[in-house]
Amino acid sequence: xxxxxxxxxxxxxxxxxxxxxxxxxxxxxxxxxxxxxxxxxxxxxxxxxxxxxxxxxxxxxxxxxxxxxxxxxxxxxxxxxxxxxxxxxxxxxxxxxxxxxxxxxxxxxxxx
Amino acid sequence: xxxxxxxxxxxxxxxxxxxxxxxxxxxxxxxxxxxxxxxxxxxxxxxxxxxxxxxxxxxxxxxxxxxxxxxxxxxxxxxxxxxxxxxxxxxxxxxxxxxxxxxxxxxxxxxxxxxxxxxxxxxxxxxxxxxxxxxxxxxxxxxxxxxxxxxxxxx
Numbered sequence: 001x002x003x004x005x006x007x008x009x010x011x012x013x014x015x016x017x018x019x020x021x022x023x024x025x026x027x028x029x030x031x032x033x034x035x036x037x038x039x040x041x042x043x044x045x046x047x048x049x050x051x052x053x054x055x056x057x058x059x060x061x062x063x064x065x066x067x068x069x070x071x072x073x074x075x076x077x078x079x080x081x082x083x084x085x086x087x088x089x090x091x092x093x094x095x096x097x098x099x100x101x102x103x104x105x106x107x108x109x110x111x112x
Numbered sequence: 113x114x115x116x117x118x119x120x121x122x123x124x125x126x127x128x129x130x131x132x133x134x135x136x137x138x139x140x141x142x143x144x145x146x147x148x149x150x151x152x153x154x155x156x157x158x159x160x161x162x163x164x165x166x167x168x169x170x171x172x173x174x175x176x177x178x179x180x181x182x183x184x185x186x187x188x189x190x191x192x193x194x195x196x197x198x199x200x201x202x203x204x205x206x207x208x209x210x211x212x213x214x215x216x217x218x219x220x221x222x223x224x225x226x227x228x229x230x231x232x233x234x235x236x237x238x239x240x241x242x243x244x245x246x247x248x249x250x251x252x253x254x255x256x257x258x259x260x261x262x263x264x265x266x267x
Contacts, residue, residue, distance in 0.1 A: 002123075026117065026118070026119075027117055027119075055121055055122075055123070058119040058120070058121040058218065060119055060220065069117070069118070069119035071119060071120060071121050072120065072235075072238075072239045073120055073121060073122045073239060073242060073243070075239075076239040076240070076243050077243065080243060080255075
């Protein structure tokens with residue numbers, strides 16, 4: 001199942017680090033990614049293949065360069081499936097509370 | 113030159129023909145693309161625009177490449193937020209590839225500029241729109257929050 005591949009891919013710290021690197025700078029080549037990681041090129045390649053299979057990263061060719069992009073779609077699906085459904089109301093309540101308190105604060109500041 | 117680019121890949125259980133229609137035809141886009149429609153003659157060089165309810169043009173541009181039901185490239189500029197419009201034209205590519213019983217949809221939105229506010233803005237919208245498109249084609253129902261034009265965006 002697709003979700004299994006996503007969670008399996010995310011269950012490894014090196015692969016999460018790779019995703020973090022792409023979040024910092026999207027569209028990196030294998031060599032660029034290797035610069036930030038203490039791993040062999042082969043190990044990085046292996047992790048990238050798994051991430052691509054899980055659709056967590058997308059690959060685009062630019063000439064002879066293979067660029068790796070963070071693909072936000074599976075994360076969005078996880079959000080829809082696991083967070084949105086259970087947490088939306090509670091998160092909404094929290095953000096309403098925050099807004100309410102902040103508005104009070106600015107009102108007070110203005111009347112001073 | 114460095115550029116800002118986002119890439120989205122999603123697999124949808126449908127056919128390339130149905131997906132192509134869903135991406136451009138009003139009766140589909142209204143359902144998953146916040147009640148907007150697109151107008152174009154859909155040939156290279158033709159003008160292209162997105163209309164929100166009330167005939168407000170939110171985005172416009174031109175068809176650069178069109179090869180139904182496989183590839184569509186658009187020149188695309190925001191029209192309703194001055195700071196985004198000022199950045200000029202971006203480039204949007206849809207690629208549709210049949211993979212087994214699904215279609216792999218790749219959406220690339222790019223701008224020849226680093227730190228583009230426009231690319232940042234659309235990067236919040238695309239995952240939602242595409243998730244809703246997938247839901248519409250697979251289940252017949254789009255995601256509820258993508259059915260109406262968000263009121264705060266009109267200002």
